[in-house]
Structure formats: C-alpha cells, structure tokens
Amino acid sequence: MEKDFYGDLRLGILGGGQLGRMLIQEAINLNISVSVLDPDMDAPCKKLCDKFETGSLTDFETVYKFGKQVDMLTIEIEKVNVDALEKLEEEGVIVYPQARVIRLIQDKGLQKQFFKQNDIPTASFQLISSKENLKDAHIPLPFIQKLRKDGYDGRGVRKIVEESDFTTAFDAPSIIEEWIPFEKEIAVIVARNDDGNVAVFPLVEMEFNPHANLVEFLISPSILPFEVQQQAEQLAIKIAEDLQIVGLLAVEMFLTPEGKILVNELAPRPHNSGHHTIEGNFTSQFAQHLRAIFNLPLGDTAARSNAVMINLLGEKNYEGLAVYEGLEEVLTEHGVYIHLYGKKFTKPFRKMGHVTVVHEDRDKAIEIAKNIQQTIKVIA
C-alpha cells in the first residue's frame, strides 16, 4: 500500500468510544485524517475527528457506505457488520484487522474451536445451541456459560453451579466451559504488521472487580516467573501468526495454581489491558496499532517503568450526568495520569475513564493506585 499516507489517507474507525478516542489522540501525531461511525450521537470521539457519522455498526448498508468513503478501516469494537467488511475488502478497501479475523473472534464458539485446532491451551468446552442442551453437558458442574455472540465487559457470562441454575441459564447459542479456579488473570498484547513483523508487549497481571466482572486494576510489567512470562508472550505471538492478523491482538489468559497458562479470550484491537502503555511503555498500544495497520516498523514495547492502571467505573446507585469526585486530590500525587473518556452520562460500572500510576517502586505504585481507587468516585 501507499506509504506516504500522512495527511491524505483517510482512516475510518468503526466505533467512537474511548478506544477510538485514545487512538485519535495518537493519530493526531501522524496527521492521519480520521472518520468515525458510532450509533451514539454523543460518542467520546465525536468532536475529535474529521468526520463523525451516527449510525448502526451492525447494519450492512451503514457500514458499507461508511467504508466506501475511506481508504482503510479499523475497529475499536468487534460487534460490527462483517458481511459489509468482506464486501469492502473485495472492493479494495483495506480492512485491518481483516474481516475474517473479526468474524472468528466475534463468535466465542469459533474462537474456542480455533484454539483447539491450533493446539492453543484453553479450558475444556462444549458448544450448545440452547439451555435445553445443558442437561446433556459432558462438562462437570460447576461450569461457565458464555453466549457465543455479543457478550462484553462481563455481560453474557454466567456461572452454573448446580442443576437448578439450568432454568435461569442463557437460552441461546453458547459455550459451556470448565470452571478454572485460576490463580491470576494475565494478558499480553501483541501487534503484527502487514510485513509479518510481530512485537509483543510485556505480560501484565490483572485484578478484576468481582461485582462488575471488569478489569479494575492492572499491574505492568508482571513479576511472575520468567518461564511464565515467556510462555505467555510466545503464546500471544503464535496466535497472532496463526491468525495472520494485521493490527493489535489482546490475549487474555488464566494462570492456574499449577502454573499452566490457558487462553481465555481474544480481542483484535486496542484493549483495556493495554491502557497503561500510554505512559508505562516506550510505545503505547494505540501508537502500535497505527504502526501495524499502516505497515510501519513496530515500536519498542519495553516498559519505561512500573505502571498500575485502574478503571474509573460509574459508582453503584448513580445514574445521570457524570460528576468526578476526588480528581483534584489525586492530581497531587506524582506520576498519576488521568484519562477521562468524555462520556456525559454515568451508570453503575460504566467505564468512564482510567488512571495510570507510574513509579520506580512497584509496591508504591500499587499503594498509590489503591488510594486513588478509594478517592475518585464517578457519581451523578
């Protein structure tokens, strides 16, 4: 493709949320002209792009027409109309990640089958088409039921503990998956450009909010044993190469108490588990995604310092115009970076922003982050 893209090449982003917003903050540095499609007329990207279009990401015509106006399309959310993307690819629009990769990852069932076919370690699973099939499951109880499509941020996932839970289970195509009593959730982000070059960010460790089932706390880089780090990073590289993806790929994994790594889920785009890279690594995940899709040399992924990232989630019991309590207090701490996402309205557990803490002392970074978590409240 034409390398001299600066200024002239029009990049389209499907989705105008916080991931698109942070991608635009980076795209500004390369004079990339950005168009955004999002169903929400108040989406976080609205005021920051050359062209903002309101429309459904899952509607064939809307996505197709939007794609015809740009030279390259990328995504910040998987739930998009892939048929339109395939047609656009046929007609010469560059779509990165590729439509076939998005189609595969959209469906958790296909994802699991892909893992199996490619010898990628993952929890045992079974595909079912409705809750009727639960009684014939060969996965022992308790297990996890996940909707094959459209689950995100913890939605579409349910733990089935005993037979009496079958009645309240999802009645749709799902996977049921062995319950993994994991030690830790870990994640790796890898990038692959069109030349096939691959670069992997250092492994990170996550802590989830058990109520919201969202990443709430992330530590980079991991201090797990070197073999674990290496194995996780190699696994991410293998998956990127098996998929032949162009762009970023986030790989979420479980580390079992026995030290075994199991791949949980993929996301073919910038990801919550990479926000700390903006200040914590030499190259941010957003800059890396742009380098990958424009087939530029991939950037140095090394950590610049310890970084701890916390999500700012809408406080429970508050819904309405967002108010950020405690931000000013937090700004007195050194090495603290606030990123608000420009969302007008808060609701319980909505991702309203994130804060990254960098510090030469890992424990100190964690301590500051924990204090911040107590200090900042997103209310209405």
Added chain:
Amino acid sequence: MEKDFYGDLRLGILGGGQLGRMLIQEAINLNISVSVLDPDMDAPCKKLCDKFETGSLTDFETVYKFGKQVDMLTIEIEKVNVDALEKLEEEGVIVYPQARVIRLIQDKGLQKQFFKQNDIPTASFQLISSKENLKDAHIPLPFIQKLRKDGYDGRGVRKIVEESDFTTAFDAPSIIEEWIPFEKEIAVIVARNDDGNVAVFPLVEMEFNPHANLVEFLISPSILPFEVQQQAEQLAIKIAEDLQIVGLLAVEMFLTPEGKILVNELAPRPHNSGHHTIEGNFTSQFAQHLRAIFNLPLGDTAARSNAVMINLLGEKNYEGLAVYEGLEEVLTEHGVYIHLYGKKFTKPFRKMGHVTVVHEDRDKAIEIAKNIQQTIKVIA
C-alpha cells in the same frame, strides 16, 4: 472558581496552531470542551475541537465575541487583541495568562523595562522609535535590533554590525541590545497556578538553526553546573512571581562564557522549548498549563529520561503540499516520537512538526537525533 469543570467548562484558545493542537491532545484527558479562534481555516486545531471559528486574533470585535462564548480564555500566541481581553476580564471571563501579562510580553520594550525594574539580569538595551535614532545609539556596535512588536520565530530580529547597516535596519519602534557572544542558549519553563503555587521544569540547553534563527535541537535535562541550573530555575520562578502570571511562562536565557545568565525573552504559554516534556518528563508542559489555569495541583516536572527534541522545519527551496521523507526509517529507532502538526503546506523553515528522542544515555540520544535530522526532510 468552580473546580468541578470536567465537561461543562468551555475553554477558548486564541490561536489554532501546533501549540493549541498539543494542548487539545491533553485537554481530551480531562473532558475539557475546547473552542478555538484562528485566522487560518485550515489551522492545525480545526478538526480537533468542539468549536472552531475563523477570524482575526488582533481584531477587537472578533476576539471579544469569541471570548463571550467561553468561561475561560487562554492563548497559544501572544499577538492577540489585548483590549478585548481586558474588557472580557472586566466582564467576568477568566483570562489566563492575564491580559496585562500578555500586553507586557507583546512589547519587547516593556519586557526589557520590566527586567530592569525587577533586577532581572538582561543584556543592556535602549529603546528607539525609528532607524533615525540609530546614529545616536549609546550601545556600541555590533548590536542587535529587535522590533518591539510582532517579531516571532526569528523574524523581526537583525544584527547591526556597522554604520552602513543603519539604512537597511528596521524603521519602527525597536530595542537595540548589546551583542552577547553567548556560550549557550538555555531555557526554563515555569508554571504558576491561581493559588500562587509554582513549579519549574528542569533547565534545557538549546541549539539554534543559525539560518532560520529557530530552536532546532534541544537537550533535556541540562548537564550544566548545578549552580547554573539552580540560578536559571530560580530566576524563572522569580519572574513568574514578579509577573503574578497564571499559566505557563517560558524563559529564554543566554549563558555567557563567564557563566553569567542573562534573560533574553519571555513567552506566556506553552513553548517550543518544552515539547520534549511530553515524553521526557513526568508532566508535559501542556498538561501543566491546564493544571495551572484551572488552578489544579501542579504536576511533577522531573525528567523521566534524557530527551532530545528536534524541530521538523520545511526544507529550503520547497513550497507547497507537504511530503514527509524518511519518517518510516526514523520509526525503526527505539525511543523516537514523531509529532506532525497537521499543516497542509510547507515553506522554508516553517515548523511542520517535531521529533523527541528519549534514551537512558544522553550522548546516544543526541546521536540518534542528529541522524534523524539528516533523515527526515519536509519537502513538497
């Protein structure tokens, strides 16, 4: 003032160039709604703000009307209509830096008088009203003539070597200034918020492009003797306090071969000598400016690593639609950050972007920066 500004408070920026653009990249993180006024309908900020208005920055009515639509005004260029700003201040719009500070700094004659009145070391000078006065000058030849108003980026400055140069001298209100055979040009950026808290960035050393008279090469932090660093930083703090400025203040200084510091010029805004802070320091100058004008706690100014910044200037003999040669090659280097300014057209010495190199080894950072300077060319 109301501290809970996130999202609701409208910030107006006078000027929509690269400084405004990088300020917006930071303002995004705090959900600040930004309006921009600039005479150029293709200004670098155009697509990145809530509201972009095309109009003259020096016209009273235009600036006044623009200011009436916002809660707070700031500048990214000094050449603005200060009468309008004073009226806006009277009518309750917050203007930071204050109109009186901008008025003082707009006029290099008033600046020099301010230095004198406040015991701030500076080169000897004399105010003249036209070139007629040159023959009566009591500053010995050679000397520097600077237009009192509207000079920038090296324009409006001339060296007068001998009497025959008097005929080609500027025929307008000017200062003439003792010629300083300086050892180094150095600069300090300081921030002061409304509470009167002050924070100073570490001293930087500059190298100028002698043809364009522009900062072309900057090294942070300085490794000059501690006394020099301390003296320069204390001087910057003193000036910020003497001025009672709210916002950023860039202080450009000469270091003489005898180790004496002389203040050259002030800029009451983000400045070219602070671009390296984006990646090189814990807080960037742009984030710091926002913290200062919104009266938030000032951020940690410490260096995160050695940083070398080079300006990307339009190549000599090229004028037209900008093309960036060598960018891809430069992206293979580690620790290199490219910032393009979104200017459609290049012309000789126009500031088209900058590149920052961070490296744990100072000499290596300088070496990489020098290579980059040979590699990237902005042509048409």
